[in-house]
Amino acid sequence: MKKYLLTLVTLLMVLHSFGQSRKESREKIKALKVAFLTKELNLSSAEAEKFWPLYNSHEEKLDTYRDKGRSEIKRKLKEVGDFDNLNEEEAKKFLKLKLDLERKTLIEKEDFFKKVSKFLSYKKIMKLHVSEREFAKKLMYKYGRGRKPKDKERKK
Numbered sequence: 017m018k019k020y021l022l023t024l025v026t027l028l029m030v031l032h033s034f035g036q037s038r039k040e041s042r043e044k045i046k047a048l049k050v051a052f053l054t055k056e057l058n059l060s061s062a063e064a065e066k067f068w069p070l071y072n073s074h075e076e077k078l079d080t081y082r083d084k085g086r087s088e089i090k091r092k093l094k095e096v097g098d099f100d101n102l103n104e105e106e107a108k109k110f111l112k113l114k115l116d117l118e119r120k121t122l123i124e125k126e127d128f129f130k131k132v133s134k135f136l137s138y139k140k141i142m143k144l145h146v147s148e149r150e151f152a153k154k155l156m157y158k159y160g161r162g163r164k165p166k167d168k169e170r171k172k
Contacts, residue, residue, distance in 0.1 A: 049151055056147040057140055066135050074128040078121060085117045 050068075059067055089110065096102055102110070129141055136144075 045155065048155075049148075052151045052154075053144065053147055056150075057143055059136075059140075063135060063140075067132060070128065070131055074124065077124050081117045081121050081124070085114060088113055 053071075054064070057067075092102075092106065092110065093099070096106070099107075132141060132144075
């Protein structure tokens with residue numbers, strides 16, 4: 017009994033530390049993104065004061081939509097096993113959910129751009145869009161998901 021209890025406690029500690037490191041990694045990435053965007057957009061202090069609260073709220077909403085979609089898909093796939101086991105009605109529900117989340121995401125983006133256009137030029141808003149994509153690209157390359165095929169061949 018003590019052995020099982022010790023194993024359970026150890027497992028819980030490992031899972032807790034894994035969750036903490038994951039949270040710390042997300043916070044580190046967020047800080048890197050803020051620094052990158054700040055540099056790229058070259059915001060004045062007045063612009064930054066208005067921009068960052070709106071941007072953070074915007075990002076939270078987009079994360080919520082992404083997380084909701086992922087969790088719904090994972091939950092349903094866990095129930096049925098895999099996509100091959102889905103019936104037509106369930107697949108239709110998935111597509112409706114996906115389209116609904118994409119619609120909400122688009123509406124959120126439009127709302128965000130409308131709000132920031134009151135104090136940022138459209139040129140800076142476009143620069144934001146490009147810079148976000150550039151940051152994501154750099155992050156992918158850094159963590160190995162975007163390596164060029166030549167890099168993989170050299171390591172073999």
